[in-house]
Amino acid sequence: MSVDTAAEVAEGFTRLYGSAPDGVWAAPGRVNLIGEHTDYNDGFVMPFALPHTAVAAVSRRDDGVLRLHSADVEGGVVELRVDALEPGSDRGWTAYPAGVVWALRAAGHAVTGADVHLASTVPAGAGLSSSAALEVVVALALNELYGLGLRGWQLARLCQRAENVYVGAPVGIMDQTASACCEAGHALFLDTRDLSQRQIPFDLAAEGMCLLVVDTRVKHSHSEGEYGKRRAGCEKGAALLGVDALRDVPYAELDAALERLGDEEEVRRLVRHVVTEDERVERVVGLLEAGRTRDIGPVLVEGHASLRDDFRISCPELDLVVDTALAAGALGARMTGGGFGGSAIVLVEAADVDGVTKAVREAFAAAGFTEPRVFEAVPAAGARRLV
Ligand code: ADP
Numbered sequence: 245m246s247v248d249t250a251a252e253v254a255e256g257f258t259r260l261y262g263s264a265p266d267g268v269w270a271a272p273g274r275v276n277l278i279g280e281h282t283d284y285n286d287g288f289v290m291p292f293a294l295p296h297t298a299v300a301a302v303s304r305r306d307d308g309v310l311r312l313h314s315a316d317v318e319g320g321v322v323e324l325r326v327d328a329l330e331p332g333s334d335r336g337w338t339a340y341p342a343g344v345v346w347a348l349r350a351a352g353h354a355v356t357g358a359d360v361h362l363a364s365t366v367p368a369g370a371g372l373s374s375s376a377a378l379e380v381v382v383a384l385a386l387n388e389l390y391g392l393g394l395r396g397w398q399l400a401r402l403c404q405r406a407e408n409v410y411v412g413a414p415v416g417i418m419d420q421t422a423s424a425c426c427e428a429g430h431a432l433f434l435d436t437r438d439l440s441q442r443q444i445p446f447d448l449a450a451e452g453m454c455l456l457v458v459d460t461r462v463k464h465s466h467s468e469g470e471y472g473k474r475r476a477g478c479e480k481g482a483a484l485l486g487v488d489a490l491r492d493v494p495y496a497e498l499d500a501a502l503e504r505l506g507d508e509e510e511v512r513r514l515v516r517h518v519v520t521e522d523e524r525v526e527r528v529v530g531l532l533e534a535g536r537t538r539d540i541g542p543v544l545v546e547g548h549a550s551l552r553d554d555f556r557i558s559c560p561e562l563d564l565v566v567d568t569a570l571a572a573g574a575l576g577a578r579m580t581g582g583g584f585g586g587s588a589i590v591l592v593e594a595a596d597v598d599g600v601t602k603a604v605r606e607a608f609a610a611a612g613f614t615e616p617r618v619f620e621a622v623p624a625a626g627a628r629r630l631v
């Protein structure tokens with residue numbers, strides 16, 4: 245995010261509220277390289293931060309008033325009182341930043357108000373986590389302005405609580421942790437059970453490769469209900485197998501576990517996806533650390549097949565991206581994010597970027613789908629102060 249953008253958001257703040265902000269912060273969206281639907285099973289994920297960020301200009305207030313404004317949403321400033329914030333009371337965009345204030349206060353931090361003006365370049369609803377970017381940027385600003393001294397992973401937990409309880413979306417911990425903790429040039433190998441993490445160097449340009457994000461720009465309406473069903477199915481699988489979470493089913497014992505699930509056909513599929521997906525994350529980490537970056541391509545493709553056939557959350561648009569990209573010479577491709585729309589990622593030799601992009605665009609046009617948005621994703625920095 246350029247200094248220009250920071251200055252622009254600061255100017256917007258000054259115009260709205262009549263004085264300059266105390267500071268300007270940024271928090272990125274993310275893509276997940278591998279490890280899908282593992283974060284609510286205590287498993288492994290491997291996101292990296294996008295250059296796309298939410299940028300917030302914020303000033304502290306000590307009179308209990310919270311004022312919120314987004315440059316990207318029609319309508320004026322929304323004014324709330326911090327002691328009247330009520331989970332479930334807000335269905336609009338302001339629930340994300342207000343939820344963060346609520347979560348901080350509920351955890352005992354004396355946050356007494358703020359003025360917030362923000363703008364974001366993370367496309368909303370594309371599976372790139374615009375919501376976590378919004379939460380984390382506000383959490384980081386308040387952490388600094390109130391001198392709370394919270395670490396990135398602690399902010400992530402509070403943001404997740406804001407989204408789970410205040411917004412009412414049962415999301416896992418990956419998105420918030422990615423936004424708070426990622427580092428430029430690295431993917432984040434994260435154990436979602438204890439939030440232990442390792443930064444894995446991931447510099448594709450240096451190796452003559454590129455990772456494309458293809459935003460299908462569709463979001464199928466049943467996605468939320470289906471997400472809940474998958475979560476419930478995973479929990480049922482863990483209960484039937486007598487473990488706390490599917491993370492506790494060792495890959496080496498998968499066949500025996502599936503056997504024990506007997507005729508629970510759907511649960512067997514969900515369990516198989518989660519257990520093999522955790523193994524794929526570990527395999528990708530091993531390959532990257534061994535300098536065998538090109539070899540992660542087939543693992544991404546395996547992950548897509550598992551999401552499509554076992555977890556059953558792909559859709560025609562996502563499958564078309566993957567099939568077309570591979571046919572056009574990509575090293576690997578898979579859907580990323582929650583499913584039923586959103587984005588896919590494509591690992592490709594730098595020399596093949598144009599050809600693969602063209603092939604995907606043409607296939608979408610031929611199928612009569614909405615024109616996809618395609619961009620190169622370079623692992624960028626996590627949340628930080630700009631000004
Ligand atoms: P995702 O996180 O995958 O982008 P979500 O449905 O979780 O999708 O979050 C999208 C929501 O986040 C939007 O509907 C809106 O309420 C909020 N949001 C995202 N970006 C902005 C923004 N720039 N300004 C205001 N609200 C935003």
Ligand code: MG
Pocket residue numbers: 373374375376419
């Ligand atoms: Mg989200």
